[in-house]
Amino acid sequence: xxxxxxxxxxxxxxxAGLTTLLLIAIGLPMAWKLAGMTSGFRPVLEALxxxxxxxxxxxxxxxxxxxxxxxxxxxxxxxxxTGTTLAFSFSGLVLASVIYSLPFVVQPLQRAFEQLDRxxxxxxxSLGAGPIDRFFSVVLxxxxxxxxxxxxxxxxxxxxxxxxxxxxxxxxxxxxxVLSIALYDAVETQDFASAHTMAAGxxxxxLVLLIALYSLDxxxxx
Amino acid sequence: MRRFLAAFIVVFTATAAQADTLRVAVSANFRQVxxxxxxxxxxxxxxxxxxxxxxxxxxxxxISYGAPFDVFLSADSRRPEMLAETGRVSGKxxxxxxxxxxxxxxxxxxVTYKTLSGWNEKLAMANPDTAPYGLAARQVLENLGLxxxxxxxxxQGTSIxxxxxxxxTGNAGAGFVAxxxxxxxxxxxxxxxxxxELYNPIRQQAVVLSGSKNQKLGxxxxxxxxxKKQQIIVQKAGYFPAVDPVVAKVSDTEGSHTP
Numbered sequence: 001x002x003x004x005x006x007x008x009x010x011x012x013x014x015x016a017g018l019t020t021l022l023l024i025a026i027g028l029p030m031a032w033k034l035a036g037m038t039s040g041f042r043p044v045l046e047a048l049x050x051x052x053x054x055x056x057x058x059x060x061x062x063x064x065x066x067x068x069x070x071x072x073x074x075x076x077x078x079x080x081x082t083g084t085t086l087a088f089s090f091s092g093l094v095l096a097s098v099i100y101s102l103p104f105v106v107q108p109l110q111r112a113f114e115q116l117d118r119x120x121x122x123x124x125x126s127l128g129a130g131p132i133d134r135f136f137s138v139v140l141x142x143x144x145x146x147x148x149x150x151x152x153x154x155x156x157x158x159x160x161x162x163x164x165x166x167x168x169x170x171x172x173x174x175x176x177x178v179l180s181i182a183l184y185d186a187v188e189t190q191d192f193a194s195a196h197t198m199a200a201g202x203x204x205x206x207l208v209l210l211i212a213l214y215s216l217d218x219x220x221x222x
Numbered sequence: 223m224r225r226f227l228a229a230f231i232v233v234f235t236a237t238a239a240q241a242d243t244l245r246v247a248v249s250a251n252f253r254q255v256x257x258x259x260x261x262x263x264x265x266x267x268x269x270x271x272x273x274x275x276x277x278x279x280x281x282x283x284x285i286s287y288g289a290p291f292d293v294f295l296s297a298d299s300r301r302p303e304m305l306a307e308t309g310r311v312s313g314k315x316x317x318x319x320x321x322x323x324x325x326x327x328x329x330x331x332x333v334t335y336k337t338l339s340g341w342n343e344k345l346a347m348a349n350p351d352t353a354p355y356g357l358a359a360r361q362v363l364e365n366l367g368l369x370x371x372x373x374x375x376x377x378q379g380t381s382i383x384x385x386x387x388x389x390x391t392g393n394a395g396a397g398f399v400a401x402x403x404x405x406x407x408x409x410x411x412x413x414x415x416x417x418x419e420l421y422n423p424i425r426q427q428a429v430v431l432s433g434s435k436n437q438k439l440g441x442x443x444x445x446x447x448x449x450k451k452q453q454i455i456v457q458k459a460g461y462f463p464a465v466d467p468v469v470a471k472v473s474d475t476e477g478s479h480t481p
Binding site: 065066068069070071072075085087088166167168170171172184185187188189190 | 277279280346349351377378379384392394
């Protein structure tokens with residue numbers, strides 16, 4: 001593989017890694033709130049989180065392209081704060097990926113929290129355990145497996161991202177040129193040798209990850 | 223119900239026999255003009271023209287893998303030649319237009335070569351490796367001795383259409399786009415029409431594909447585009463017409479726009 005292809009691998013892994021960390025940080029409280037919610041507002045919130053599952057990536061790509069523009073408020077605020085633009089930047093891709101992969105992290109966590117033994121939580125509470133203590137000593141041990149599953153799904157889905165990045169990335173090597181884009185480029189320039197290497201690599205990665213996920217899932221249900 | 227269906231099939235096949243559908247793959251930059259030309263062609267002949275647009279590289283790939291197009295309007299001459307070499311072309315490639323490149327900085331009243339050389343923010347262009355207009359943009363920067371300096375500022379669109387999107391939405395402050403794109407929106411200022419000698423002519427060629435079942439109709443469509451009246455439309459849309467561009471330039475008042 002060429003230097004540029006390895007650079008694309010590195011950008012992809014960094015993007016997926018950072019996105020997953022952020023998704024866990026955002027997804028955990030979100031899923032917890034949703035799982036415990038009884039108001040009629042819940043389906044609306046669930047639908048909002050689930051939107052990226054059904055929307056074509058071009059919808060998100062288009063809205064982000066408009067939102068990221070310094071001519072519009074979100075892009076302007078970002079530019080005032082950081083002095084840079086969001087489009088064509090790594091930060092922009094991270095933001096897009098967090099939105100794009102959100103349901104893949106929130107939904108498994110929400111299911112896990114819904115099935116949580118609430119009796120244990122109440123017992124812990126009556127024994128004087130605070131919310132943070134309860135989370136680490138009661139919730140986490142019970143939901144460790146779904147958490148790992150959610151993280152892997154979020155990571156894998158971000159690696160598999162293409163349409164959104166194509167629309168807002170600008171194809172900058174080392175910054176926004178992820179593997180799926182480098183592969184697209186290789187095909188367009190008729191460099192099928194590189195395309196084959198990258199495509200096979202992505203395929204193998206996805207396969208190994210999914211096998212790992214499914215075996216994890218099986219063990220969880222045993 | 224059955225009678226209705228039978229009647230429907232008769233009517234349907236009868237019209238299908240008279241009117242064919244011509245499937246045209248058109249490079250993104252020419253899409254708007256192709257729509258105008260195709261509509262007129264449809265009105266005159268009663269046939270239907272469907273347009274599929276994309277980057278020249280992507281369309282070329284699809285065609286070499288058997289995409290069912292009848293005509294290919296490429297943005298370069300390289301792809302049609304490559305198709306001809308592999309026997310995928312009926313007849314010879316013909317030039318239908320010459321593309322013209324501009325440096326566009328929306329909102330600015332006066333854009334000069336100085337603006338370009340002093341530009342140090344994001345600079346949009348099409349991918350030089352896949353898109354003919356991207357290649358031309360790189361040649362302009364190389365010939366002005368600016369490529370090494372500006373390389374790090376470049377953001378690439380997959381086609382000239384995407385380069386335009388980047389600038390039009392304000393995500394890139396300036397960029398290299400096709401004059402035809404600005405003409406579509408009637409943009410009057412804020413751009414610099416680049417001198418022709420700064421880049422190799424963007425010779426846009428068209429071919430009828432040998433895999434087509436509508437080769438005759440495809441040839442008719444190409445002849446139609448090359449006729450004088452249609453070539454005037456092409457020129458107004460921001461291209462040099464397919465005749466010798468040096469001759470065409472004299473008649474084109476825009477030539478004096480460049481400082």
